[in-house]
Amino acid sequence: xxxxxxxxxxxxxxxxxxxxxxxxxxxxxxTKYEAAKSSISEDIAIxxxxxxxxxxxxxxxxxxxxxxxxxxxxxxxxxxxxIVEDLCQRLSExxxxxxxxxxxxxxxxxxxKILQNIGRIIxxxxxxxxxxxxxxxxxxxxxxxxxxxxxxxxxFVIVRRDLKITEGSTVSVNYASASSDRIEKMFLSKRxxxxxxxxxxxxxxxKGGGTIxxxxxxxxxxxxxLVGVAVFAENAQxxxxxxxxxxxxxxxxIDVKNNNVVVEVGNIFDKWKKEREWT
Amino acid sequence: xxxxxxxxxxxxxxxxxxxxxxxxxxxxxxTKYEAAKSSISEDIAIxxxxxxxxxxxxxxxxxxxxxxxxxxxxxxxxxxxxIVEDLCQRLSExxxxxxxxxxxxxxxxxxxKILQNIGRIIxxxxxxxxxxxxxxxxxxxxxxxxxxxxxxxxxFVIVRRDLKITEGSTVSVNYASASSDRIEKMFLSKRxxxxxxxxxxxxxxxKGGGTIxxxxxxxxxxxxxLVGVAVFAENAQxxxxxxxxxxxxxxxxIDVKNNNVVVEVGNIFDKWKKEREWT
Numbered sequence: 001x002x003x004x005x006x007x008x009x010x011x012x013x014x015x016x017x018x019x020x021x022x023x024x025x026x027x028x029x030x031t032k033y034e035a036a037k038s039s040i041s042e043d044i045a046i047x048x049x050x051x052x053x054x055x056x057x058x059x060x061x062x063x064x065x066x067x068x069x070x071x072x073x074x075x076x077x078x079x080x081x082x083i084v085e086d087l088c089q090r091l092s093e094x095x096x097x098x099x100x101x102x103x104x105x106x107x108x109x110x111x112x113k114i115l116q117n118i119g120r121i122i123x124x125x126x127x128x129x130x131x132x133x134x135x136x137x138x139x140x141x142x143x144x145x146x147x148x149x150x151x152x153x154x155x156f157v158i159v160r161r162d163l164k165i166t167e168g169s170t171v172s173v174n175y176a177s178a179s180s181d182r183i184e185k186m187f188l189s190k191r192x193x194x195x196x197x198x199x200x201x202x203x204x205x206x207k208g209g210g211t212i213x214x215x216x217x218x219x220x221x222x223x224x225x226l227v228g229v230a231v232f233a234e235n236a237q238x239x240x241x242x243x244x245x246x247x248x249x250x251x252x253x254i255d256v257k258n259n260n261v262v263v264e265v266g267n268i269f270d271k272w273k274k275e276r277e278w279t
Numbered sequence: 280x281x282x283x284x285x286x287x288x289x290x291x292x293x294x295x296x297x298x299x300x301x302x303x304x305x306x307x308x309x310t311k312y313e314a315a316k317s318s319i320s321e322d323i324a325i326x327x328x329x330x331x332x333x334x335x336x337x338x339x340x341x342x343x344x345x346x347x348x349x350x351x352x353x354x355x356x357x358x359x360x361x362i363v364e365d366l367c368q369r370l371s372e373x374x375x376x377x378x379x380x381x382x383x384x385x386x387x388x389x390x391x392k393i394l395q396n397i398g399r400i401i402x403x404x405x406x407x408x409x410x411x412x413x414x415x416x417x418x419x420x421x422x423x424x425x426x427x428x429x430x431x432x433x434x435f436v437i438v439r440r441d442l443k444i445t446e447g448s449t450v451s452v453n454y455a456s457a458s459s460d461r462i463e464k465m466f467l468s469k470r471x472x473x474x475x476x477x478x479x480x481x482x483x484x485x486k487g488g489g490t491i492x493x494x495x496x497x498x499x500x501x502x503x504x505l506v507g508v509a510v511f512a513e514n515a516q517x518x519x520x521x522x523x524x525x526x527x528x529x530x531x532x533i534d535v536k537n538n539n540v541v542v543e544v545g546n547i548f549d550k551w552k553k554e555r556e557w558t
Contacts, residue, residue: 007329009285010292014335017296018395050286056293102445106471110437112429116297139417139437140445143425150391158389158418166381166419192385 002034009043016047016059016071021153025068044069055079072127073151075120077272083117084248084265091233091249091263101254103261105204109143109232118248119147122202122230125246125268129227132197133157135219137186137211140204144232148202157199159215160187167192173217178208178238186214188222195223206231206247209240234266246271281313288322295326295338295350300432304347323348334358351406352430354399356551362396363527363544370512370528370542380533382540384483388422388511397527398426401481401509404525404547408506411476412436414498416465416490419483423511427481436478438494439466446471452496457487457517465493467501474502485510485526488519513545525550 003011012029029040048059057074061067087108096104108114122144134156136145142158149156163170167189177184193199201215212229219226229245236252247266254261282290291308308319327338336353340346366387375383387393401423413435415424421437428435442449446468456463472478480494491508498505508524515531526545533540 001332003329003332004325006285006288006325007332009289010326010329011333011335013289013292014296014330014333017293046283046285047289050282050289051293053280053282053286054290054293056290098445098447100444104445104447104468104470106437106446106468107434110425110428110435110471112425112432112434115425116429139421139439142418142421143435146389146391146394146422146425149389150395153391155386155391156389156422158385160418165379166377166383167385168377168383189383189385191383192389 001032005039005043008033008035008040009047012040012043013047013050016069017056017073019153020057020071020073020151023062023066023068023070028068073120073123074127075124077269080121080124080272081265081269083121084269087114087249088263088265091251092261094259094261097254097256097259097261099256101256103205103233103251103254105140105232109140109204115143115147116150118144118232119149119151121248121268122148122246123151125230125271126200126228129200130198131200131227133193133199135159135193135199135201135215136203137161137215141202144204145202148200148230152200157188157192159218161185163187171218171221173214173221175214175217176208176210178210178240186211186218188218193222193224197222197224198227199224200227201229202231203229204232206234206245207238207240209238209243212243212245213241230268231266233263280311284318284322287312287314287319288326291319291322292326292329295348296335298432299336299350299352299430302341302345302347302349307347352399352402353406354403356548359400359403359551360544360548362400363548366393366528367542367544370530371540373538373540376533376535376538376540378535380535382484382512382530382533384419384511388419388483394422394426395429397423397511398428398430400527400547401427401525402430404509404550405479405507408479409477410479410506412472412478414438414472414478414480414494415482416440416494420481423483424481427479427509431479436467436471438497440464442466450497450500452493452500454493454496455487455489457489457519465490465497467497472501472503476501476503477506478503479506480508481510482508483511485513485524486517486519488517488522491522491524492520509547510545512542 030037055076058072134145134149137159145156169190170187172187233249234247246268250266309316334355337351413424413428416438424435448469449466451466512528513526525547529545
């Protein structure tokens with residue numbers, strides 16, 4: 001397909017956006033769009049500059065025989081803060097409080113734009129880390145893990161609380177469920193995670209931390225390594241064991257009687273704070 | 280932010296790709312990138328041509344005070360066929376057969392690139408229809424519904440087979456589960472679907488059709504309308520009631536004894552066939 005330079009840049013931009021973290025050789029573009037490699041190289045330079053100025057992400061060029069370009073999506077602190085502050089407001093709506101002190105989140109976690117933004121923020125917080133898979137527990141965590149995996153271009157892995165015949169052989173571990181004060185089981189299909197994977201765990205709501213601890217012990221069963229834990233919201237009131245995690249939102253108060261929820265930004269912004277202090 | 284024309288085109292392309300089905304006024308871009316509306320108009324014309332030539336999608340321009348541009352993602356028949364034929368091969372791998380004649384699909388339905396492609400093909404098959412939400416049943420259908428909803432820019436709605444306290448008030452219906460020969464219940468949170476919605480139902484595997492029929496009866500409870508049904512794979516062997524649906528894949532034979540699966544492309548390509556006959 002032969003295109004004019006401006007059209008070619010639009011098409012290459014589209015390719016890079018839809019193929020994050022993937023190394024593509026300049027020759028691939030040169031052949032596909034019937035252009036000299038040097039012209040493609042100039043196109044990439046302009047796209048790189050535009051992506052940086054608009055905070056879309058970074059384009060890295062690797063030279064040599066196995067070289068090419070890689071696009072790493074990014075998000076600025078300002079954009080991330082605007083998104084999370086808007087979520088704080090949405091979460092503070094008084095009609096979200098359910099009997100028992102739970103918060104209704106399903107509408108937020110089923111809106112594509114919100115999920116995409118959450119995915120960008122979480123992926124950005126682990127930039128530079130090698131991640132082979134994103135793990136979560138069914139059902140609420142699935143769209144979140146999907147969103148993060150989309151940005152990182154890696155598969156996601158779904159741990160289940162029940163046994164399904166369509167999963168084949170599974171490995172199970174016990175975990176302490178704080179909400180039900182019981183020991184329960186979680187299952188992961190044997191073929192869903194390769195040994196020696198580096199795994200990012202993602203979940204919707206962190207209370208006692210039992211589910212996360214369960215998933216971490218599953219990683220051991222699969223000879224895999226934990227890269228980190230990211231949650232959409234943490235409950236600041238919950239007592240829980242020591243655990244390192246990043247949260248987008250922190251629910252600091254749920255007052256069922258007065259129908260009041262207090263939500264603040266989570267610790268995921270501490271990273272940016274640190275970066276500011278360093279520079 | 281002031282950008283050069285070529286950079287501006289890259290940034291506007293990125294915006295359109297990430298905001299499908301959204302009407303954005305030219306003034307928004309003109310203000311954001313400090314450019315004349317006529318320049319933006321020229322940028323859009325070039326992007327439109329590039330998107331059409333590379334089969335990325337259509338850009339429509341609406342004139343008038345409430346006008347602007349809308350991007351509708353698209354996929355060519357050739358690209359869709361290549362994707363689905365590749366999936367046919369993956370599904371035919373003999374080690375996918377599980378005891379009981381089930382097929383292991385989880386690895387395919389948790390790979391972002393595959394999901395994005397499936398989403399593009401299904402959304403394309405319903406192009407021109409007004410769709411307010413995508414409905415599915417937990418857990419396997421969730422990533423599929425999410426993928427289709429991403430392209431259509433609408434929320435997705437998750438029907439559950441169990442009751443969760445985090446869902447608030449729910450509406451339930453009975454459905455006949457062919458696989459277990461029993462009447463079972465499915466639940467949908469009352470706040471998850473607005474009345475008078477036009478809904479596309481998506482699921483992973485169609486056997487007896489009981490789950491789909493159940494979801495259709497839930498639509499009635501929510502005063503909503505069915506736009507259509509799309510499934511990742513249909514089992515051609517299953518006896519089922521008359522039902523209109525589109526399938527990407529058709530599993531025509533599962534031979535557990537000889538470890539053999541026969542998979543062909545589904546009826547979603549009949550649409551393209553018809554279009555070819557017309558022209």
